[in-house]
Amino acid sequence: MSKVIEKKRQKREALLDAALSLFISQGIESTSISDIVKGADMAKGTFYLYFKDKYEIRDQLIHEMAKRLFHAAERKLSQVRLETLEEKVIYLADCIIDQLNENKNILRFISKNLSWGIFHDMLVTGEGEDFYGKYVMMLEQSGRKFRNPELMLYMIVELINSTCHNVILRQEPVTLEELKPELYGAICDMIRRQEI
Amino acid sequence: MSKVIEKKRQKREALLDAALSLFISQGIESTSISDIVKGADMAKGTFYLYFKDKYEIRDQLIHEMAKRLFHAAERKLSQVRLETLEEKVIYLADCIIDQLNENKNILRFISKNLSWGIFHDMLVTGEGEDFYGKYVMMLEQSGRKFRNPELMLYMIVELINSTCHNVILRQEPVTLEELKPELYGAICDMIRRQEI
């Protein structure tokens, strides 16, 4: 009985894997369901046993990938001893940016498709991992008060995402190393501005 | 002889117009070349005498639209008397944001497709209107010096574009009116940070 379930899990995984590499290499619009099942080496009809359409796959992939990015960043954070809130946030940002820089395909995929709606869902409903809760706790631990923590996070995330996209993929208008200090400076300012 | 050239220009224009209204009303992916030529009231084959595919039209339209946005903002700026650089930049930003908010389809069309590459090209090669030159002049007129004016502009533009997208289209995570003061504050901080 669990053999069947295991097999289903594998099929689903194979579809996700195939879709991811296709989405990354040729874009979502140019990827057909035919392509995906061919990549996963199964029959076309099987796709519909697991997903409604390719956008359902996309959303689940974004969830998955973003979760991994944050999880890795958080693990690294837990291994260092940082004082201020600013240091912590920037450390997290730096981890994530470095991951994206090392895996440009993930960046290409995520940043084109990550809307705040999906992102926020992911933060909150990450099964087993409540990233947003941890973020709120981090703010509390600092002993400081902020007017609108959600908006603050929104602005920081959007700034990072949007500025890094071109810089990493095209080194335009500056290199990543040139961008970072300015970006982290801007993040500090944002935090300060939100403090009551 | 020039009559023929004029006629060709008109056809081209008709195709651009038809494409624009279709792109903003139903999206690029959902717009077929059939739709465009129908809208421009000409035969299918004619399309290929003027454009390679719809993406060629799209890029030219993005240029055009962005130019109009900036042009309108600039004209409004020239009609008021503002003291500081910050005030001017924020005034420009506010004009552009309001235009996007009033015409959400344009936002949808532009912001999904506006990469910094295209944007920068537009700023520089805007035929007849050198927006980037005007931006540099504005900085000079303030009598202040900045480390990297291009990066400064990049960050401001990306922050505006990325934060406004969700806020205008979905009122998430805050309304536009709630976002604006924070956004303009962040812009001020960015300018200050870049000052030498």
Place this chain on the structure above:
Amino acid sequence: MSKVIEKKRQKREALLDAALSLFISQGIESTSISDIVKGADMAKGTFYLYFKDKYEIRDQLIHEMAKRLFHAAERKLSQVRLETLEEKVIYLADCIIDQLNENKNILRFISKNLSWGIFHDMLVTGEGEDFYGKYVMMLEQSGRKFRNPELMLYMIVELINSTCHNVILRQEPVTLEELKPELYGAICDMIRRQEI
């Protein structure tokens, strides 16, 4: 042992029930085997243990439905006291027409699929209920003689079925109430014409 047989009978019945309600609510062509087994709350493969395909179910259902229609009409007839043969036949027709008018889906289902072949089988081989025999007895009880009772029945049934179809479903070219007197008049004429 008979428990097993009983269980099988129940499964078969469940499939028939589910198919019937789907056929009359959404048509035969639009009903898939998936739909039927879902309605009967069992697995897809199970279907093939009981029926070859949905058309096998359809034919059995038509038998069943037609039997019910006639049975109900006959029961009503047995509760009234009518003199002539014509009165009796028209009374039966009226009962059946009213049933079809009250449940247009049944009309849609039956009348599209009811060929004389199936119909005649049903009249004769109705397990437990020999409608055709009762019809013949009715003729005999009238004390009158008819040249070809089967042809007479055939013509009456076909006239009713074909004229009522459009009239009930589309009120074209007249309403049912307008049709009825003409139809019953025609039936009387047919009976008289067949009398020796």
Place this chain on the structure above:
Amino acid sequence: MSKVIEKKRQKREALLDAALSLFISQGIESTSISDIVKGADMAKGTFYLYFKDKYEIRDQLIHEMAKRLFHAAERKLSQVRLETLEEKVIYLADCIIDQLNENKNILRFISKNLSWGIFHDMLVTGEGEDFYGKYVMMLEQSGRKFRNPELMLYMIVELINSTCHNVILRQEPVTLEELKPELYGAICDMIRRQEI
């Protein structure tokens, strides 16, 4: 220029021909658009330049076929000299029935799909040939008055269509030659009954 139009007419005709022979030989539901274009020896997409779907072809075919049936019957009627209205109607019916009997495929196709709505449209809007008008004129020429000529026609047509179907295709429950006198008798009765 007219060469192009002629070619289009031929394509359309080819599709209609292919569809008809497929509809007749394997039924409408079992005929796919793929089958039709294969039969007409052209590309799939071409179909959609001429028809919306196979049901549009079906309706046009029924129109066409029914028109031909009536036209032929009428031509024959105009060549004989008949006195009474009954004789004329029966003569027409006989012509049509004989045509159907000689070409059972047409019967198979027509009688399954001919609803009164389509039939009436055809009678009225037959381009160039107003069959219904001719029917009304025939009634007038007889010098007799009828309560509801349309209903009269409806009942006659439906009776013919429904009784002949099985009789021609299966010789059940009688042969065509046995049916005819009864059928024509019934038609006479119907006419008489409608007379004021």
Place this chain on the structure above:
DNA sequence: TATGAATGAGGGTTCATTCAT
């Protein structure tokens, strides 16, 4: 130049049927 009929590959989707469990 301009046309628009024709193409046919390729998209998404459904579903009867099979078969290992």
Place this chain on the structure above:
DNA sequence: CATGAATGAACCCTCATTCAT
């Protein structure tokens, strides 16, 4: 007996592109 995951053929339909006129 019963299951339901997997199949893949077949469906309808769209559309970029070509080419004879």
